[in-house]
Amino acid sequence: xxxxxxxxxxxxxxxxxxxxxxxxxxxxxxxxxxxxxxxxxxxxxxxxxxxxxxxxxxxxxxxxxxxxxxxxxxxxxxxxxxxxxxxxxxxxxxxxxxxxxxxxxxxxxxxxxxxxxxxxxxxxxxxxxxxxxxxxxxxxxxxxxxxxxxxxxxxxxxxxxxxxxxxxxxxxxxxxxxxxxxxxxxxxxxxxxxxxxxxxxxxxxxxxxxxxxxxxxxxxxxxxxxxxxxxxxxxxxxxxxxxxxxxxxxxxxxxxxxxxxxxxxxxxxxxxxxxxxxxxxxxxxxxxxxxxxxxxxxxxxxxxxxxxxxxxxxxxxxxxxxxxxxxxxxxxxxxxxxxxxxxxxxxxxxxxxxxxxxxxxxxxxxxxxxxxxxxxxxxxxxxxxxxxxxxxxxxxxxxxxxxxxxxxxxxxxxxxxxxxxxxxxxxxxxxxxxxxxxxxxxxxxxxxxxxxxxxxxxxxxxxxxxxxxxxxxxxxxxxxxxxxxxxxxxxxxxxxxxxxxxxxxxxxxxxxxxxxxxxxxxxxxxxxxxxxxxxxxxxxxxxxxxxxxxxxx
Amino acid sequence: xxxxxxxxxxxxxxxxxxxxxxxxxxxxxxxxxxxxxxxxxxxxxxxxxxxxxxxxxxxxxxxxxxxxxxxxxxxxxxxxxxxxxxxxxxxxxxxxxxxxxxxxxxx
Amino acid sequence: xxxxxxxxxxxxxxxxxxxxxxxxxxxxxxxxxxxxxxxxxxxxxxxxxxxxxxxxxxxxxxxxxxxxxxxxxxxxxxxxxxxxxxxxxxxxxxxxxxxxxxxxxxxxxxxxxxxxxxxxxxxxxxxx
Amino acid sequence: xxxxxxxxxxxxxxxxxxxxxxxxxxxxxxxxxxxxxxxxxxxxxxxxxxxxxxxxxxxxxxxxxxxxxxxxxxxxxxxxxxxxxxxxxxx
Numbered sequence: 001x002x003x004x005x006x007x008x009x010x011x012x013x014x015x016x017x018x019x020x021x022x023x024x025x026x027x028x029x030x031x032x033x034x035x036x037x038x039x040x041x042x043x044x045x046x047x048x049x050x051x052x053x054x055x056x057x058x059x060x061x062x063x064x065x066x067x068x069x070x071x072x073x074x075x076x077x078x079x080x081x082x083x084x085x086x087x088x089x090x091x092x093x094x095x096x097x098x099x100x101x102x103x104x105x106x107x108x109x110x111x112x113x114x115x116x117x118x119x120x121x122x123x124x125x126x127x128x129x130x131x132x133x134x135x136x137x138x139x140x141x142x143x144x145x146x147x148x149x150x151x152x153x154x155x156x157x158x159x160x161x162x163x164x165x166x167x168x169x170x171x172x173x174x175x176x177x178x179x180x181x182x183x184x185x186x187x188x189x190x191x192x193x194x195x196x197x198x199x200x201x202x203x204x205x206x207x208x209x210x211x212x213x214x215x216x217x218x219x220x221x222x223x224x225x226x227x228x229x230x231x232x233x234x235x236x237x238x239x240x241x242x243x244x245x246x247x248x249x250x251x252x253x254x255x256x257x258x259x260x261x262x263x264x265x266x267x268x269x270x271x272x273x274x275x276x277x278x279x280x281x282x283x284x285x286x287x288x289x290x291x292x293x294x295x296x297x298x299x300x301x302x303x304x305x306x307x308x309x310x311x312x313x314x315x316x317x318x319x320x321x322x323x324x325x326x327x328x329x330x331x332x333x334x335x336x337x338x339x340x341x342x343x344x345x346x347x348x349x350x351x352x353x354x355x356x357x358x359x360x361x362x363x364x365x366x367x368x369x370x371x372x373x374x375x376x377x378x379x380x381x382x383x384x385x386x387x388x389x390x391x392x393x394x395x396x397x398x399x400x401x402x403x404x405x406x407x408x409x410x411x412x413x414x415x416x417x418x419x420x421x422x423x424x425x426x427x428x429x430x431x432x433x434x435x436x437x438x439x440x441x442x443x444x445x446x447x448x449x450x451x452x453x454x455x456x457x458x459x460x461x462x463x464x465x466x467x468x469x470x471x472x473x474x475x476x477x478x479x480x481x482x483x484x485x486x487x488x489x490x491x492x493x494x495x496x497x498x499x500x501x502x503x504x505x506x507x508x509x510x511x512x513x514x515x516x517x518x519x520x521x522x523x524x525x526x527x528x529x530x531x532x533x534x535x536x537x538x539x540x541x542x543x544x545x546x547x548x549x550x551x552x553x
Numbered sequence: 554x555x556x557x558x559x560x561x562x563x564x565x566x567x568x569x570x571x572x573x574x575x576x577x578x579x580x581x582x583x584x585x586x587x588x589x590x591x592x593x594x595x596x597x598x599x600x601x602x603x604x605x606x607x608x609x610x611x612x613x614x615x616x617x618x619x620x621x622x623x624x625x626x627x628x629x630x631x632x633x634x635x636x637x638x639x640x641x642x643x644x645x646x647x648x649x650x651x652x653x654x655x656x657x658x659x660x
Numbered sequence: 661x662x663x664x665x666x667x668x669x670x671x672x673x674x675x676x677x678x679x680x681x682x683x684x685x686x687x688x689x690x691x692x693x694x695x696x697x698x699x700x701x702x703x704x705x706x707x708x709x710x711x712x713x714x715x716x717x718x719x720x721x722x723x724x725x726x727x728x729x730x731x732x733x734x735x736x737x738x739x740x741x742x743x744x745x746x747x748x749x750x751x752x753x754x755x756x757x758x759x760x761x762x763x764x765x766x767x768x769x770x771x772x773x774x775x776x777x778x779x780x781x782x783x784x785x786x787x788x
Numbered sequence: 789x790x791x792x793x794x795x796x797x798x799x800x801x802x803x804x805x806x807x808x809x810x811x812x813x814x815x816x817x818x819x820x821x822x823x824x825x826x827x828x829x830x831x832x833x834x835x836x837x838x839x840x841x842x843x844x845x846x847x848x849x850x851x852x853x854x855x856x857x858x859x860x861x862x863x864x865x866x867x868x869x870x871x872x873x874x875x876x877x878x879x
Contacts, residue, residue, distance in 0.1 A: 004744050004749070004750065007744070007750045011741075018730060018733055018734050021730050021867065022727075022730055025723060025726065025730075062750075064749065064853045065743070065751040065753060065849065065850065066748055066752040067850055070826055070829075071830070106871065109867070112867060116860065119860070123857065131628075131851075132854055134629075135628065135632065135854055135858060136857055138636070138861060139861050139864065142635060142861060142864050145868075146639070146864070146868040146872075149646070149872065157643055157647050157650055158651075161643050161644065161647055164636070164640050164643060165581060165640075168585050169572070169588070172585075172592055175592050175629060176565065178625075179592065179595050179596050182596075183558075183814075183816050186823055186825050186826065187824070187825060187826065188621075203813035204814050206813065207809070207810055207813050207814055530656060531572065531574065534573050535573050535799055535802065538569070539802055541806065545809055551813070556817055557818075558818075559811050559816075562807055570800060574795070574796050599816070600827075602818070602819055603820050605822075608841070608842040609691065610834070610842065611840055615831055615832070617842070618822075619819075619822055619824060620827060621826060621846060623843050624846040624847050624851065627694075627696055627843070628854050628857075628858045631768075631858050631862065632858060635861050635864070639865055641779070642868070642869045643872070645782065645872075646872060688841065689838065689841055690841065691840070691841065693841070694841065694843070694844045694847065694848075729863070729866060730863075732859070733859055733860070736855075736856060751853060751856070753837050753838075756838070757837060757848050760852070761844070761848065764848075764855070767862070771862045771863075771865075774870070778866075778869045782873045
């Protein structure tokens with residue numbers, strides 16, 4: 001049975017979903033549905049344990065239907081898929097625990113789509129065939145369209161339809177790229193494409209890469225392609241926001257890592273990816289600084305963190321890719337933590353606007369956990385964000401401009417999250433400090449938050465354990481072997497981090513002074529429409545292909 | 554130069570033009586349909602082989618067109634049908650909630 | 661919507677549509693056709709009947725059609741698992757493409773009928 | 789109205805240029821024989837599956853896993869639409 005493990009990753013949530021949909025017809029007992037869903041989400045940890053032992057010796061590869069490798073569809077679990085499957089399993093079970101208390105209406109249907117979403121994500125990370133990737137991408141985004149509409153207000157429909165138009169467009173661009181790949185090479189298997197992509201003509205390579213970049217850009221919200229993200233992520237229900245920001249956006253990065261290993265031999269590719277990453281990192285922060293909605297601020301930071309991941313991967317060096325993958329994982333944890341804490345705050349106060357929260361000290365555990373999340377996302381020393389940021393900064397030694405952009409991103413991150421802390425927790429004139437009542441979030445909210453905060457701290461305190469077991473094998477499988485000796489805890493870098501925090505708080509006060517200008521900018525940005533952004537995307541694609549030199553040959 | 558492959562790409566771009574210039578959500582969904590039809594034509598033309606038969610073999614001939622793009626497109630058509638159906642269902646809700654399906658007036 | 665002409669013509673034409681769809685499903689593996697195409701054709705016949713005679717004739721079978729649709733998925737997964745039970749791999753070939761065709765035909769047919777029924781019921785609710 | 793026309797013309801030019809780049813730089817045309825490795829394999833070995841229609845053989849045997857994904861997509865969509873239609877208008 002052990003050799004069939006990849007299939008069971010896919011089938012466990014799937015069979016649970018089918019059973020759930022049958023029980024939905026006959027009975028409305030939510031208790032049974034919760035037990036079925038929870039057991040099917042817990043079972044993959046056992047499979048992951050077995051896979052982890054197997055991976056020491058070889059990459060697991062499974063030919064579906066018994067047809068050999070380039071002919072049939074192959075399921076592959078290598079180190080990179082393993083780490084993403086692990087993150088999917090962890091976030092899946094934690095957001096499920098959160099949603100037991102959070103989701104009130106249409107519970108059975110919610111769990112049904114949740115399980116199929118998990119199944120689709122597992123399918124993406126298992127797949128070794130490029131058309132199969134398309135199908136599971138589409139399964140995932142269709143589940144997310146529906147899950148977004150479970151949100152609190154009518155704007156969730158708006159976010160859903162924006163995501164739908166752009167996500168479908170991304171799928172179509174991806175299909176066009178698959179068509180060109182098939183026409184040029186006659187292959188669909190990812191592993192075999194690594195050998196045959198470098199053989200085709202340069203112009204065709206550039207066109208394929210540009211079309212794939214369009215698909216990846218929309219799926220993972222690189223800046224000219226990002227317009228759907230803030231609406232969709234901020235209007236979804238909280239557990240789904242955490243999953244969307246934690247994993248589904250990462251599926252685009254995963255696709256980028258996979259096609260990266262095809263070995264496209266294109267001039268200027270490194271500079272283009274680095275520039276896109278830098279723009280994304282800075283733009284997401286600027287977007288976050290002008291918002292007042294706690295979920296919109298958190299969602300905008302997804303854009304900027306994805307930019308940092310792309311900066312790391314765009315250096316195409318081992319240390320950069322290690323930093324990128326590790327930031328991908330760390331971002332999944334701390335962004336899920338931030339979203340879940342925001343959900344607890346919204347659950348208690350019933351308001352998304354940070355100026356109206358007035359929590360004071362009534363939610364001490366949530367405050368502590370939120371500060372852990374903020375310190376992680378800002379990259380302060382004993383938390384997990386600093387590990388990956390240190391790695392990415394070290395890979396950028398030859399690019400001082402990009403490095404300065406990264407520092408600016410850190411400052412903006414600190415500033416926008418200090419705004420949340422200041423307005424929601426500290427600025428509280430009505431309730432006196434000594435007569436507050438403790439009004440903490442329910443226990444089922446706190447368990448996943450504490451678990452995620454523990455993960456953030458654990459990775460930060462013992463970086464080498466985490467990096468050596470999970471991250472480094474993944475990055476070695478993508479690039480040539482290169483020993484990594486980075487000393488993480490240095491006094492100079494700690495001083496730099498706290499300097500960034502100080503500058504960030506200063507910038508925050510500066511921005512609060514000029515709040516009329518900020519309101520003006522926010523009005524301007526909110527006027528950008530979907531169709532204009534699509535036009536801008538196409539112009540960007542043309543410019544990128546011209547920079548690659550598509551007409552030079 | 555004028556063959557099914559390039560016509561497919563052009564059809565895809567016509568659909569993209571429709572997505573960019575239209576403001577009515579139903580028209581945008583129809584334009585996505587045009588895009589996907591362009592991709593179907595593109596794929597089927599990739600697999601076309603001159604002077605070959607359809608890939609249903611009852612004699613010993615092996616001179617057939619490429620069956621793989623056709624199979625892929627059968628899958629893709631159904632997936633696109635599902636996308637369109639979800640889009641229409643959400644559009645009905647948009648109309649109920651906002652009273653309009655003009656994408657610029659949904660605020 | 662329903663008129664005498666539509667009723668008469670659809671009464672004549674629907675059996676042939678069903679026959680053609682069934683032929684496409686059952687002979688899909690040796691002739692042009694297949695499960696998807698046949699399923700869509702059969703569902704078109706059902707939708708024509710609904711258009712001609714009103715949706716009351718199909719409305720009461722809605723939960724049965726949903727169940728058929730779910731069971732189609734379950735059977736397809738089970739057909740894949742047979743490969744594991746006999747010691748080969750997932751979805752391994754067991755020379756029964758006609759069986760998979762029938763499963764997919766039933767599934768696609770019930771799916772498209774459900775699409776149509778759900779959307780038309782929505783319109784019906786709004787008009788009240 | 790004038791501004792709208794200008795915008796549409798600009799869109800047309802941009803998309804035309806994009807299509808020009810894509811078509812010029814790939815220059816695909818109809819092939820004269822079957823070159824793909826996988827489709828050659830399928831054409832030679834389809835008789836193992838018990839079907840004469842190669843497209844159906846690919847859909848349901850060689851690449852049946854894709855079909856599983858496709859069926860799941862239909863499944864999700866039908867459940868989603870029945871959810872959206874049955875939903876009460878309560879906010």
